[in-house]
Amino acid sequence: MSKSFQVKVMRQEKPSSNKHWETFDITYENGMNMTTVLQRIAAAPVTTDHQTTTPVAFDACCLEEVCGACTMVINGRVRQACSALVDKLLDESAGVIELRPMTKFPVVRDLTVNRRAMFDTLKKVKAWVHVDGYHDVGPGPRVSPKQQDTAYPLSRCMTCGCCVEACPQFSDKTSFIGPAAISQAMLFNAHPTGSNDRDDRLAVLTSVGGIADCGNSQNCVKVCPKEIPLTDSIAQAGRDTTFYKLRQWFGR
Amino acid sequence: MAKQQVVVIGGGLAGLAATMQLAESGVHVTLISMVPVKRSHSVCAQGGINSVNTLTRQQGDTEWKHLDDTVYGGDFLQHQPPVKEMCEWAPRIINLLDRIGVPFNRTPEGLRDQRRFGGTLYKRTAFAGATTGQQMLYALDEQVRRWEAEGMVEKLEYWEFLGPVLDGNGHCRGVVAQDMFSMEMRALRADAVVLATGGCGLVFGRSTNSLICTGGAAGRVYRAGAKYANGEFIQVHPTAIPGTDKLRLMSESARGEGGRVWVPRKPQDNRDPMSIPAAERYYFLEERYPAYGNLVPRDIATREIFDVCVTQDLSVEPGRMCVYLDVTELPGATQKKLDGILEIYEKFQGVDPRHTPMKIFPAVHYSMGGLWVDYERDGNSGGLNLGSPRNQHSNVPGLFVIGEADYQYHGGNRLGANSLLSCVFSGLIVAPTLENWLKSLPRGSAEDQSATLFDGAIDSHKQRMDQLINNQGDENPYKLHTELGDCMTRQVTVVRNNKDLRLAVETIEKIEQRYQHVHLSDRSNWTNQNFSFTRALGDMIVLARVIAKGALLRDECRGVHFKPEFAIPAPQADDPETLRAEARRWCEAFREKNEEWLKSTISRHTADGPDISYEPVDTGLINPRPRTYGLKGAEMIDEVWREMDKGNAAGAAVAESESKT
Structure with a gap:
């Protein structure tokens, strides 16, 4: 007889619908991860009490934890479903695994949420390097290996939303832009060309919803799947905005 | 005149490159993507991007050699002018990526570092950690976000492309797309539509591709009349980690550092692999290719692993095909060099490959084939006539195709680190093409078309949806x-x-x-x-x-298309005179094979299935020559072929320059 386990999924048909739980029996497979579990449910959407239901709606894309799509709350912890292995999850909570959508974004359906707000925030902090144009003017600025070592980890941010999910200050009721956006602002402020827009970014960070809203809970850095030093970025942003404000007071 | 409108479908490297270049040229773009563009499949590319660079140039490298490596690697199945143009643009493209903030790895002096990849002698490949594709995608995403903030780009994310809108003359006048949340359908008028929707790995079930790589968009325009070319050329990567949902890539560097591939001699031996004694292990690559061992070329490694599991039924597991890739015997310091990739294995398999052999299997990876596109050759340079409305243009007027979705750049086999290049290149050059196309639209603009054309298109998609549901x-x-x-x-x-x-x-x-x-x-x-x-x-x-x-x-072997029943038997003789005679017969067979099969497969959709015809390939720059790597008598075949092929100056010149390197 093959081994099985249960998965409890928080379901919601539409943004206006009520949430409810459904439980599924899943036949165990070696090396199974949570995206596979959701695919198995899609192929045979029948609950533990033999009710036929619909496949669970969820976001997933690369399945190797580089795109950030399949982020959800698994056994109470926000993470990517693709790199969440059933074996380890069953060690956390024997026999049953619990799936919920992220709570900081509007639920579209089931585990699918709309994280558009995060991408909009990237516009706010001008998370780009503004170049003259795309014509050929030779190589970019020289960058020391040390600078690259600092930039690369920040540049791996997938905009997955784990950090804001775990952040006590971020919600749809506050205007806090969150750790990911602050870290991106620091990434582009550190770039030789990107730093031309430095003050614009610092202005955003010193305005409503900026760095002052960070409560320093340090949750963000603990849940970041890419181990981005988000609290270092926030500390850097704190220093840079202080100097920026001083410069503003003294008329530069 | 009404504002002209371009719709780009797909926000991976190609789609984003096209969008940012068009926006810079003052053309408004609507960008449609099934996922937030930052989650496109380009994120999965690890290795890097090729170009001739200052360092390789001093070692004798040229754009011409990059072209030569690319068409030789592709077994001469690609038209050469677009490839030549791409290789010439490559250094400029890396510079552009560098300027817009891609964090390429650096030398101590602060210059870009490069590594060597398969199919070349030079260190042409710039890279950003182990996530070059991700870093490039992010940089382009950031540029497009800037244009979005400036009002030049409108993104429709979580929208799915359902099909082109064709007028009575078969011209593409727009698209029908569907909001994947609300399921609302909308027809978007467009004077040009650019398809940048990537490959079709999901046709093979599980592959190294992302879940969105269904080929759905390509299939939809193909059904609407677009030609599909060289579809049978699908690259299979030798080493991937078989997963229940996806096959994740395991870099070649594991073997490069000394990793060994084996299976238990006893089929499906269920002992702990570490307890199986050496005599009961079958190191099949080392036994079959004593000279190359585990580092045989990619296609050979793939074929042998496949053969061991499928033909000989020696797969490690009974229900699932896989072989061991073993790095457990490597010294700690060597293992450390492999940390990055070993961590991926550990993360997804929950097993530490430092102490337990990895289970790997080849996986479908890339589609060289794709939608047919045209190009215009520049008579002087031999490259492309840039800005020609023919470039990247499908046979459906107004429909352009770029990136992995087109068939143009990789022929019968793609070289590592050339895909990121072809994506960005085709994206950038489609912009001047569209500018010229928009200046001289045949039969008026999309705005001039009647509303019934678009309403009718929506209705037919709605009907199909109702029917399916x-x-x-x-x-x-x-x-x-x-x-x-x-x-x-x-x-x-x-x-x-x-x-x-x-x-x-x-x-x-x-x-x-x-x-x-x-x-x-x-x-x-x-x-x-x-x-x-x-x-x-x-x-x-x-x-x-x-x-x-x-x-x-296709009754031949070419690139990744391996059909043993039509392989030309390798020379067997040891005696030089006999070997020479056999090599001559081999070369004659090769020439005949090329006369018959050096042509692009062209598929057209009919109600009865694909209708296949063939088109000649433009090999006017570099004369085709045999790929003899791993064949017995390879040197003799090369020598005989050069003698037979002296008539062609270009071919001889390349062969000569190659023999010097």
């Missing part, structure tokens, strides 16, 4: 997809033969019939992923037929 039957789309993938993976990947291919063609036709009875478990009208997947499955089946039939008809 309410379809009566008992076929499960997910199970049907698994069957399709199994058939394609078993019969249409690494080792092909006509008996199996005929069987595959029949099986796919049966799956297509069964698809008519597909049953949806979700009939709702809100964020219905069950519906979206099932619709795409229909397109996957159509592409599967194209791939399988193309493979069945």
